Amino acid sequence: MMPQQKDIDLPLLKALVCLGGEAPARDVYKAVEKFFPQLTDADKSEPLQSGGTRWTNRIQWVRQALVDRGELTSAGRGIWAITERGKDRLERESARAVSPNLVAPTESSLSIEPTSPNGAATAAFPLNLEELAEDYAAAFERKVLQELVDREPSDFEAFAAKLLAAYGFQNLTVINRHTARDGGIDGNGELKVGLVKMRAAFQCKRWQGAVGRPEIDKFRGAIQGQFEHGYFFTTSTFSRDARMASIKDGAVPVFLFDGHEIVQIMIDKGLGIGHRPIEIYEDRIDSLFEKD
Numbered sequence: 001m002m003p004q005q006k007d008i009d010l011p012l013l014k015a016l017v018c019l020g021g022e023a024p025a026r027d028v029y030k031a032v033e034k035f036f037p038q039l040t041d042a043d044k045s046e047p048l049q050s051g052g053t054r055w056t057n058r059i060q061w062v063r064q065a066l067v068d069r070g071e072l073t074s075a076g077r078g079i080w081a082i083t084e085r086g087k088d089r090l091e092r093e094s095a096r097a098v099s100p101n102l103v104a105p106t107e108s109s110l111s112i113e114p115t116s117p118n119g120a121a122t123a124a125f126p127l128n129l130e131e132l133a134e135d136y137a138a139a140f141e142r143k144v145l146q147e148l149v150d151r152e153p154s155d156f157e158a159f160a161a162k163l164l165a166a167y168g169f170q171n172l173t174v175i176n177r178h179t180a181r182d183g184g185i186d187g188n189g190e191l192k193v194g195l196v197k198m199r200a201a202f203q204c205k206r207w208q209g210a211v212g213r214p215e216i217d218k219f220r221g222a223i224q225g226q227f228e229h230g231y232f233f234t235t236s237t238f239s240r241d242a243r244m245a246s247i248k249d250g251a252v253p254v255f256l257f258d259g260h261e262i263v264q265i266m267i268d269k270g271l272g273i274g275h276r277p278i279e280i281y282e283d284r285i286d287s288l289f290e291k292d
Helices: 004-019 025-034 041-045 055-067 085-098 130-151 153-167 213-223 241-244 259-269 285-289
Strands: 022-024 072-074 079-082 169-174 188-193 196-205 231-234 252-255
Touching: 004 025, 004 055, 004 072, 004 079, 004 085, 041 055, 055 072, 055 130, 055 196, 072 241, 072 285, 130 196, 153 169, 153 188, 153 196, 153 259, 169 241, 196 213, 196 285, 213 231, 213 241, 213 252, 213 259, 241 252, 252 259
Parallel strands: 196 231, 231 252
Antiparallel strands: 022 079, 072 079, 169 188, 188 196
C-alpha cells in the first residue's frame, strides 16, 4: 500500500541525513524507498496522467510541506537539503523513541507551525486531492458495505437480485433462503457468456470475517450437475484457501466476489450509487522545459 504523506516526512529527513545532509532529488527518492520495504515495483512505477509517478509526486508533496516548516531547503538546482531545524526535530523524535516517558514535549516543540511565504500559518501538509480521494473512496466503500450488512434479510435478498440483474443475469429466480433447504443456493438464472447462455446459480452472504473453503465446497456440491457456473458474493472477504478452491479441474467453477468487488459493480452499473465530476488541476510545469 502506498504510504501517506504523514508517514513519509520523518523518513525523508532521515534519508537526507544518511546522504550527508543534501543530495539530488533522484538520490533522495531512492533513499526514502528503503524505509518502505512493502513498496512494490508497481507502486513505485505507477504513472500519473500529468507525467511522472505517483510515488515521487507524493514525496514532492511531503518535501514542500517540510520546506514550509523550515525543515528542508534548496541547496542548489535540484538539490534538497535538511536544515538545522529539521535535524533538531529528528533528534527530538529519536529521544522520544528511546525514552518516551522521560522526554516530554517542550513548549517550543509544540509551537512549531508551518508558515506560508507571507508568515501566515498553514496546514501541516498542502492539500493533496489525490490522497484525499483515496481516503474518501476507502471510507465510502466501508459505509456502503455497512449499510448492506445493516439491512433486513428481505432487503438484502432484494438487493442481491438487483445486483445480479445489473451484473447480467437473466430469467432470474431468487429462492427464499429462510425456508428453502437449498444447500447454499440463493437463486439461479442465465448468464450470457460469449454467444451462449449458461445456467448459473448464486449465493449472497452477509458474513463476519473471511468466507472459508468449506462454504465454497458446500456451494459447489449443491450446484454440481445442475449448473455450469456458480457465483458467490459476500460483503466481507474470502480466505486464501477459498480463492484457491474456486477453480478446480473437472469441477463447476465458482466465481468469487468480495465486498470490494460488490461495491465496484455497484459503482460501474450505477446501482444505488451516483457520482459527480470534480475538476482537479494538474501541475505540468516540467513539460514547459522539456527539450524537443
